[in-house]
Every structure is written in C-alpha cells, then in structure tokens.
Amino acid sequence: MRLITLSLALLLVLIQYPLWLGKGGWLRVGELEEQVAAAHKKNDELERRNAKLDSEVRDLKDGTGAVEERARYELSMIKQNEIYVQILGKGQTRPAPDAANPTP
Template sequence: MRLLAIVLALLIALLQWPLWIGKGSWLRVWQLDNELVAKRAQNERLKERNAALDAEVADLKSGTDAIEERARNELGMIRQDEVFFQVLDRRKPASGPSIASQIASAP
C-alpha cells in the first residue's frame, strides 16, 4: 500500500511538471501575457504616431500653410515684406565667442 502511494505521488508530480515548470507552464503563460500587454501598448503608440504623420502628409499635400510653417520653423525663412528680430536672453551665457570679441580681433 505504501508503495502504491509513492507511485501515485510520483505520477501526480510527473503530470504536474508541465503545468508548473514545463514549456506551457503557468509562469510562461504569465510572461507571454505581460509581453502581449506591452506589445499592444507599443502598437497603440505607433498607431497614434502614424495617424499624426498621415495627417501631416495630407496637410502638406493639400495646402501651403503647412509648408510655410515648416519653412519658417525649420529653415528660418521669412517673407519678403517681413523683418526678422532675434531677442537674446542676457541671463544665459553665449555658447560661442561674442560678436564684440570677433569684431575686436578682426584685422
């Protein structure tokens, strides 16, 4: 009887092995579920980014306002009848040599 109990216990342990530790275990299912949640969140962010890019492409194809905005912001372009003013913040130190030092060192 004792031998039968040991054999049954071993048989139960062998049957439980794949459920808890094997390839299709609960731990692996939990890990895959977490990966799935992360991938879905990443896909949602990428869908939002793609929608924004699609809207920008459609705007660039349909009108000149977006083209003008990009030319102003990225290339620093201005219209012919406009005057450009640059306001310098005196609280921040200049990143390069100052204009006064460049003029003073000119021949």
C-alpha cells in the same frame, strides 16, 4: 501501503510537471501574456505616431501653411518685404538673420 502512497505521490508530481513547466504550462503562458502586453503597448505608441504623421502629411499636401511654418522655424526664412523680429528673454543672445538677404 507505503509503496502505493509514494507511487501515487510520484505520479501526481509527474502529472503536474507539464502543467507548470511544460510547453503550454502556466509559467510559459504568463511570459507570453507579458510579451503580448508589451506588443500592444508598442502598437498603441506606433498608432499614435502614425496618426500624427498622417495628419502632417495631409496638412503638407492640402495647404501651404505647414510648408511656410516649417520654412520659417526650421530654415529661418522670411517672405519678401517682410521684417523679421525676434524677442529674446533675459540672458539670451542670438544674432537675427539679415532681413535684406534671406537665406534660401
């Protein structure tokens, strides 16, 4: 009787092995679900970035406002006959560009 009990217990363990540790086992499924969640998170971030870039591209194609804004802030360019005024906070020092000779 003892031999039958041991053989049934061993058989039960052998049957459980693929369920827990096999190729499609619960542990592997949990790992794959974590990978899928990480991929969804990254995709959401990339979709937000793409939407922002798409908006910027449409703005650059349709109007001159975005081009002018980039020229002003990134290249410190000014229009002809325009006076450049920059207000600095306490302790900040930065030389203003020469209004007579704007940088291209």
